[in-house]
Amino acid sequence: MILETMLQSLRDRTHVLNKDAMLIAESNSAQSWAWNRLVTSNDNILKTDDFEATLAATTHSYNLATAVSSTLTLVAVKWLGVKLTGDTKFLPVIFIDSSDDRFISKDQDSTATTHPIYAAMENFNQVRFAPGLPSGAIVRCDYIYGPLDLDLNSNVTPDLPYLVHDASLDKATAQVFTTLDDDRAGYWEMQALSKLLSASNAINRQQYQQQPRTRSSRRRHVWGI
Amino acid sequence: MAVRNKREESVADFLGLNTTDDATNLPPEWWQESNNVIVSSSGSAVALRSPLAWNTVPGVATGVSSFSWNRAAGSLVLYDEIITGSITSFRTSGGANTAFGTTYSGALKYKRLNVNDKAYGVQGQTAMQYEPASFTEYLIGLAAPAAAPTVSIVAGGTLTLNVGVTVSYAYRNSTTVHVGKASAASAASGTTAGGNTLRVAVVASGTGGVDGIVLFITTDGGGTRYLVVDANGAPIVYSNSTANIDITAAFLLDTNTVETAFSDRPRDTARFMFAHQNRIFMCNFNSAATRWQLIYSGLEAIGIGQPTEAYPPFNIIGINNKAESVQGGISTQVGALIMTDKNSYLLQGTVSDNVVTTQNTIQNAAVLQELKWGLGTRSPFTIVDTPFGIVWLDQTKRIQLWPFSGLPREIGLPLRNELKAIQDTDALRLIAEATWFQYGEMQYYVLTASTSGSTNNKLFIIGVYEDPATRELKFSTGVSDIAFESIITHIDQSGVAKCLGLRRTNPITAAADGGMKSILDLATAGGGWASSQTINFGVTCGNFKNSGNFTHLHSIRFDSQVGDIQVQTRNMNDSNIEAAPTEQVDQSYFALLDRYGVHQKLKFVFPADDTARREVRNLRITYSAKGRSI
Numbered sequence: 001m002i003l004e005t006m007l008q009s010l011r012d013r014t015h016v017l018n019k020d021a022m023l024i025a026e027s028n029s030a031q032s033w034a035w036n037r038l039v040t041s042n043d044n045i046l047k048t049d050d051f052e053a054t055l056a057a058t059t060h061s062y063n064l065a066t067a068v069s070s071t072l073t074l075v076a077v078k079w080l081g082v083k084l085t086g087d088t089k090f091l092p093v094i095f096i097d098s099s100d101d102r103f104i105s106k107d108q109d110s111t112a113t114t115h116p117i118y119a120a121m122e123n124f125n126q127v128r129f130a131p132g133l134p135s136g137a138i139v140r141c142d143y144i145y146g147p148l149d150l151d152l153n154s155n156v157t158p159d160l161p162y163l164v165h166d167a168s169l170d171k172a173t174a175q176v177f178t179t180l181d182d183d184r185a186g187y188w189e190m191q192a193l194s195k196l197l198s199a200s201n202a203i204n205r206q207q208y209q210q211q212p213r214t215r216s217s218r219r220r221h222v223w224g225i
Numbered sequence: 226m227a228v229r230n231k232r233e234e235s236v237a238d239f240l241g242l243n244t245t246d247d248a249t250n251l252p253p254e255w256w257q258e259s260n261n262v263i264v265s266s267s268g269s270a271v272a273l274r275s276p277l278a279w280n281t282v283p284g285v286a287t288g289v290s291s292f293s294w295n296r297a298a299g300s301l302v303l304y305d306e307i308i309t310g311s312i313t314s315f316r317t318s319g320g321a322n323t324a325f326g327t328t329y330s331g332a333l334k335y336k337r338l339n340v341n342d343k344a345y346g347v348q349g350q351t352a353m354q355y356e357p358a359s360f361t362e363y364l365i366g367l368a369a370p371a372a373a374p375t376v377s378i379v380a381g382g383t384l385t386l387n388v389g390v391t392v393s394y395a396y397r398n399s400t401t402v403h404v405g406k407a408s409a410a411s412a413a414s415g416t417t418a419g420g421n422t423l424r425v426a427v428v429a430s431g432t433g434g435v436d437g438i439v440l441f442i443t444t445d446g447g448g449t450r451y452l453v454v455d456a457n458g459a460p461i462v463y464s465n466s467t468a469n470i471d472i473t474a475a476f477l478l479d480t481n482t483v484e485t486a487f488s489d490r491p492r493d494t495a496r497f498m499f500a501h502q503n504r505i506f507m508c509n510f511n512s513a514a515t516r517w518q519l520i521y522s523g524l525e526a527i528g529i530g531q532p533t534e535a536y537p538p539f540n541i542i543g544i545n546n547k548a549e550s551v552q553g554g555i556s557t558q559v560g561a562l563i564m565t566d567k568n569s570y571l572l573q574g575t576v577s578d579n580v581v582t583t584q585n586t587i588q589n590a591a592v593l594q595e596l597k598w599g600l601g602t603r604s605p606f607t608i609v610d611t612p613f614g615i616v617w618l619d620q621t622k623r624i625q626l627w628p629f630s631g632l633p634r635e636i637g638l639p640l641r642n643e644l645k646a647i648q649d650t651d652a653l654r655l656i657a658e659a660t661w662f663q664y665g666e667m668q669y670y671v672l673t674a675s676t677s678g679s680t681n682n683k684l685f686i687i688g689v690y691e692d693p694a695t696r697e698l699k700f701s702t703g704v705s706d707i708a709f710e711s712i713i714t715h716i717d718q719s720g721v722a723k724c725l726g727l728r729r730t731n732p733i734t735a736a737a738d739g740g741m742k743s744i745l746d747l748a749t750a751g752g753g754w755a756s757s758q759t760i761n762f763g764v765t766c767g768n769f770k771n772s773g774n775f776t777h778l779h780s781i782r783f784d785s786q787v788g789d790i791q792v793q794t795r796n797m798n799d800s801n802i803e804a805a806p807t808e809q810v811d812q813s814y815f816a817l818l819d820r821y822g823v824h825q826k827l828k829f830v831f832p833a834d835d836t837a838r839r840e841v842r843n844l845r846i847t848y849s850a851k852g853r854s855i
Contacts, residue, residue: 015780015817017806180819181229181777181849 001165003027003156009169013188014176020152023176028149030171034164034196035147039075042203047159048078050142058111060132064141065125072145074125079142082117082133090140093119098128106130112137163202167195228779228849234769236844238268241688241702242762243639248797249824251765253846255639256703257826259762261754263686264701265747266666271840272760272831275751276707276742279725280317286737288727289656292337293715294344296357300716303344303355304727306739307332312348316360317741318718326355326362334656334711336497336606340505340533343401347507349496354534356400363434366490366534367396367405375426376411382422382473388446389413390423395485396430397437397462397530404460404530406488407441410450423472429465437462439529441484442476451478452529460529482528487580488535492520496655497605501556502576505533508551508563509605516550518543519563526578539579542572542593553605555615559629563593564601564608566620571596600625600633604657607672611661613689613698616670618657622647624672624687636670636687636700643685643704646676656681660714664722667745671724673709680729682708706758707744708732732758750835760831764844765797767824771850778820779849781805781827784813784842791830792816799826 003024010016010023039046053067068074081090096103098120106118107130118130133139147159158165171192177185240254241264248257256262256270265271280302287307294301294316305314311328312335333348344355345365352365376392391414393407414423427438439460441450453461454477463470494515495507501521508519519542527535542563544551549565556562560573574591600619602608607618614628616636622644624637637644647657657674658681672685688701709726716722724745731738732755742751754760766778781792788809795802805816818827827846831839 015808015815016819017808017817018804019819180779180817183227183229 001158001162001169003150003152003158006150006158006165006169006172010172010176013173014180014182016176016180022179023172024150024152026172026175026179027168029175030168030192031147031150031158031160033171034168034192034199035160037196038160038164038200038203039144042200046078046144047147048142048144050140052138052140054138055133055135057135058132059129059135059137060107061122061126061128062133062139063126064143067139067141068143068145071148074143075146076144077121077127077141078144080119080127081140082112082115082129083138083140084112084114085134085136086113087115090138091115091117093117093127093129095119095121098122098130103130161199161203163199164196167192167199170195228847230849230851231779232769232771232776232848232850234766234846234848236764236846239264239270239701239844241639241700242643242704243702244642245639248765248826250768252768253764253766253827253844255764256762257765258828259703261705261707261758261760262762262831263669263703264688265840266668266688266690267842269840269842270762270829271747271838273705273707273744274747274749274838275754275835276726276728276744277746277749277751279723279741279743280319281321282731282738282740283315283322284737285739286729287332288710288729288739289332290335290337290348290658291711291713291725291727291741292335292344292346293713293725294337294357295339295716297342298357299718302713302715302725302741303335303337304711304741305333305335323360325360327351327353334496334606334658338498338500338505340500341531345498345505345533347491347493347495347498349494349509349511351493352491352495352507354401359400361400361434363398363401364432364490366488366536367398367403367430367432367435368490369406370394370396370408370428370430372428373409373411376414377424377426378415378417379422379424379471381420382471383420384417384423384472384474384476385419385421386414386417386423386445389415390443390445390447391450392423392425392443393441393450393484394425394427394438395441395488396432396435396465397439397460398434399436399462400434401531401534403534404439404485404488405435406490406535407450407484407486410484425470425472427463427468427470429467435465437465438470439463440470442472442478444478444480450484451480452482452484453477454479454482485527485529485535487523487526487537487578488530489538490534491522491536495520497553499554499556499561501554501561501572503532504576506554506561507536509553510551517547517565519551519554521576523578526580537578537580541579542576544570549601552602553608555608555610557610557615557629560594562608562615562627564605564617566601566603567599568601569596569598570594598633603651603654604674606656606658609659609661609670611670611689612663616659616661616687616689618644618647618659618672618674620654624670624685626689636689637685637702639702640685640687640704643683644674646683647674648676653679656710658711660712660724662714662722662724662745664714664724666747667724669724669745671712671745673712673726680708681710682706684709684712684726707742709742747838753835754833756833758833760833761828762841763826763828765824766794766820766827766846766848767822769846769848769850771848773851773853774823774855775821775851775853776823777849777851778818778822778825778827779847780815780817780819781847782813782815782843782845785840786812787837787839788814789832790814790839790841791832792818793826793828793830794818794820795826795828796822797824797826
């Protein structure tokens with residue numbers, strides 16, 4: 001389902017004919033709602049990307065958000081590796097809590113010359129290395145990003161799998177009806193939940209070549225999250 | 226739509242424009258603003274059609290007055306234009322125009338009446354009339370010869386006078402069949418010795434239309450002069466020439482027809498007239514000595530000629546305080562309603578010729594009753610007769626209805642704020658004009674007046690009707706920016722009533738116009754609207770029956786034959802305008818509004834292309850009442 005199809009359905013259902021900006025905003029909200037539910041239970045719905053960044057100075061804290069694609073929103077780190085100046089390959093950092101004794105000890109060393117390198121996530125997007133990384137070190141990150149916002153000009157196809165489109169549309173319908181004080185909001189809310197459950201199950205029936213290493217915490221049930 | 230906490234306001238019958246009440250207090254039956262929209266006979270809001278050309282545009286831009294002349298030979302419209310500083314009159318039955326008549330200097334608005342099929346007219350300068358077939362122009366009335374005739378007894382003939390006679394004469398117009406005021410009486414002729422001729426020396430009249438002279442002679446030794454007639458009793462009409470009229474034999478007198486001593490011409494300075502009790506009343510004189518007077522034509526004292534052309538000099542009714550200017554009047558079922566610039570009077574009883582007393586009195590049979598309303602007019606051309614009473618624009622710029630008893634009722638009350646813009650100079654108040662247009666579904670008082678500039682530029686339209694269910698008298702109100710200098714109701718030669726206005730300038734081309742245009746024919750497209758003209762009305766949403774102050778204005782429904790009426794919601798100060806698309810189901814249109822707040826303006830904007838009759842019926846507003854108070 002492309003965006004225009006979703007919009008037409010929303011117009012037909014709600015009779016909101018002259019506020020496409022509002023309909024798109026509600027569609028994006030509905031899409032986020034669906035994704036937030038599925039991402040915790042459906043491994044296969046994760047959208048990933050990666051980047052490599054060469055550090056220009058000694059770095060203890062690194063803001064991953066500055067390095068991800070400008071069109072994407074970083075949700076979670078899937079894999080983070082560092083290649084020091086003497087390394088020939090990237091080696092993964094070891095994520096531990098920043099209050100861990102090993103992290104505290106390493107954090108007091110001078111800049112890293114060898115592995116292992118410990119890392120801890122701070123403030124959602126920032127990673128703190130222990131010890132700090134020297135200038136010239138290269139950081140590589142594979143990350144999970146959220147669904148792209150719908151846009152009539154630049155993004156006319158929803159980023160979520162087609163199986164979720166109906167649920168997302170119904171959720172948007174419910175939200176518009178709520179705005180309009182229309183009591184059919186409840187019906188469409190139920191439709192959205194029901195279709196999202198079906199979509200979740202269908203997504204999990206899809207074939208995998210390999211199970212991903214990062215797994216959702218709760219795989220089986222979306223209902224009641 | 227299944228709206229939570231749903232409320233609904235429905236408008237079956239609109240009431241029209243109301244700018245007297247505060248817009249935030251109005252229910253949706255009233256329009257807080259409108260232009261070129263009126264309330265139809267069914268209660269819908271209907272867009273006016275643009276003015277439709279009725280005659281060939283003469284291309285002069287200075288029309289001043291118009292008149293529907295319902296002649297026996299077929300109706301015509303007379304209208305008057307200022308051309309190079311002078312008034313020129315045109316006549317038309319639609320289509321071609323013909324200029325005719327005398328031109329008069331100055332910008333003078335005519336008041337005309339159909340009297341005996343002729344078009345009588347006054348404009349403050351000359352009381353004149355047009356013939357219905359030849360369109361020849363004559364004065365109303367004929368002045369008396371300047372001097373008494375000279376009489377003498379000459380030789381020859383068979384006339385015998387034992388005591389002698391006195392003679393007077395008067396001019397006659399054989400077309401109008403009017404005989405003017407008689408001259409002064411001659412000296413006594415003296416006696417004849419037996420077998421003589423009475424010679425009467427008369428002076429011809431140079432007045433247009435005069436083609437005869439009649440004589441009035443006393444009986445031998447008598448004191449009263451009677452009309453000289455032939456053996457058949459018909460007046461003997463001598464030619465209009467300066468000559469001697471010789472009466473060589475015994476003459477016959479019609480002793481029922483005395484000398485026309487009271488057949489004076491009317492004053493030429495009258496600017497208004499009306500008919501009442503088979504007489505013509507003239508008023509609106511602008512001198513201090515005469516402004517408080519009405520004069521009226523004779524009847525029982527006029528033995529020969531046209532009574533409506535004869536104005537006995539003492540046929541004067543005056544306002545006793547002499548401090549008020551008689552502006553105009555109109556005949557009613559209970560008497561003549563006479564309006565001054567300060568008050569109104571009712572002339573009751575039967576008016577009679579005042580031939581024995583001095584001015585400033587009326588005969589005992591008639592009574593001038595001061596009505597003590599404090600309401601008169603400065604706009605006599607706005608006084609019209611309707612089936613519901615007399616309607617006019619009073620001197621305080623309010624539209625009144627007097628139903629022939631009690632106090633007047635202000636039927637233009639919702640338009641007070643619109644009417645207050647009418648300018649106040651005497652000249653501009655005087656040119657305000659109105660007509661009562663009642664034809665088919667139409668039943669409106671239409672007033673044209675000046676709110677800016679030096680010409681009339683705005684229409685005020687008031688519908689007067691009985692509610693079909695309750696038989697209660699109701700009024701609707703609307704305004705239009707159609708600029709008509711003069712407005713009349715005219716029944717054309719096919720019997721169709723038209724509301725015709727005289728336009729000065731074409732609003733689309735800005736060219737000189739001067740043509741008559743038809744309005745209030747909702748079935749017929751006109752010549753189009755100017756780009757500056759709008760057709761719309763707006764109602765207030767928010768004064769609904771909810772206890773809280775806030776509402777969610779959800780949607781509307783209205784019925785219409787066409788789907789091109791734009792629905793807008795906007796703040797009361799016209800900011801934040803949103804156009805709401807409509808969806809059609811049969812002849813109903815729906816629009817989702819989705820506006821939250823206290824007051825909103827719901828505005829209906831009609832297309833300006835004038836390709837169809839467009840109206841809004843049965844408006845239903847759905848909203849959600851909020852409990853929020855602040």
